[in-house]
Amino acid sequence: MPPSRRRLKKLVHKGVPHAMRAAAWFRLAGAHDRLEEGRYAALAAEAADPATAAANPFFDIIERDLHRCFPNHVLFCTPGGEGQQALREVLRAYALFNPTVGYCQGLGMVAGTLLMLLERERAFWVLVCLLETPCKGLYDPDLLQLKTDAIVFDRLLAKKLPRLARHFCANDVSALMFITQWFLTIFTTSLPWPSALRVWDMLLVDGPKAIFRIGLAVLMIGKRHLIKACPTNAEILPWILHVPTEHLQPDAVVFVALGIELRASDIVKMRLSASKAQLAGLV
């Protein structure tokens, strides 16, 4: 890794200043290279055509989620307001741009997060970059990547937090039961907002290993409570799915996450081995 890249990573790990986040995310995601002039406007125009709307199977499901994405946020709380209109346009444009993924629940939160910082076209291209690189395959119709990642996460847990892994195993708690929410919303519905933003900062410089590290960090922080005070899955799962926010302030989560030794190449290897096991029907 060139020293300049290493320095950039270090800076981003400390948190991108919020005033610079819009520009930084656009750049770090690679959207400045990916952006095709005029493409978004064309997709948006196509999406606004009633005939397209009637024919596209994803538009209906997008419509059902519009008023449910960040319903308490000032940008999105007004029915038919600017925020919801922007969200509709970006999600529809994406469904047309990538008909394989179309729309997957969770993307509303991802696009919504981007729209809080960026205008529609720029938000769209960051979304494209996210789904082409660090979150590649995660929203595919078969959810195969997500299922592979659940195996990887279970294995990482067994390695990094063996006692907690045994506790989960004894209670039939598996990673797929919680990483679905964590990963598909990129932690925007699971962490306090300032922490979620830091996760996105990390994701954009570190790639997918960032979300594994953050997930492990959350469990590391909760380990004692989960083992001592959560005897069955009836206590474990509600805790994991609604992690009490007081322990998850940005510096704490990121500090713990960065302390977890995990290389990008480990994730590549583990994903390969997990997907082989999956294909062989072993998992």
Next chain:
Amino acid sequence: MASSSSAGAPNAKPIQVKLVLLGEAAVGKSSLVLRFVNNEFQENKEPTIGAAFLTQRCKLEDKIIKFEIWDTAGQERFHSLAPMYYRNAQAAIVAYDVTKAASLEKAMNWVEELKRQANRDMVIALVGNKLDLVSASHGGDEAVRKVPVAQARAYADEHGLLFFEASAKTGDNVLEVFTDIAGKIPLDHLLAHPHRGAGGRGGAGGAGAGAGNRVDLLRDGAPRADNASCAC
């Protein structure tokens, strides 16, 4: 309603009942649970991603039942995750929206899948939600109804399902859904064979397979755990 317990002193330990909610996106699955668990309603409930997990106790005669509720995501894409949640469940609520005809079809598909793949003794309730939208007394309009009561009831009767029309918004019939389910589950059997019954885990697969028979399902009758769980 279930017959009263024959086994000596009134039973203080809650009986665990695992329940799964299935149905098309945005029919109000999470809202039904929220009404049951917190007696609340949120107009714009965030979509469930993957599944949510909630617990609630209710009293049935001299027994305390603790529902462990898996509230699943409705989008078709998440369908393949559903078996993980219904595999060991004793009860299911299959929900549809009385104002959306296609949502009943989706519900029927779920019922058929459950009949094929879930516990044979599973108690299934078919619930038509958003009743408020079609009842004049709540400012609704019968004209927006797209699923006739008779049609859904006939289907439920034919397949041995409990049937309700309910409104998570007004609370109409929501508690009834859960208490009727509780009444139909063979609780005495669960009590007699908690290890087998409470989890219903007849050699279940999944991540925890092997560690399988979780014998401590009733352990949280202990005071410590009680603090952490729902208050009712």
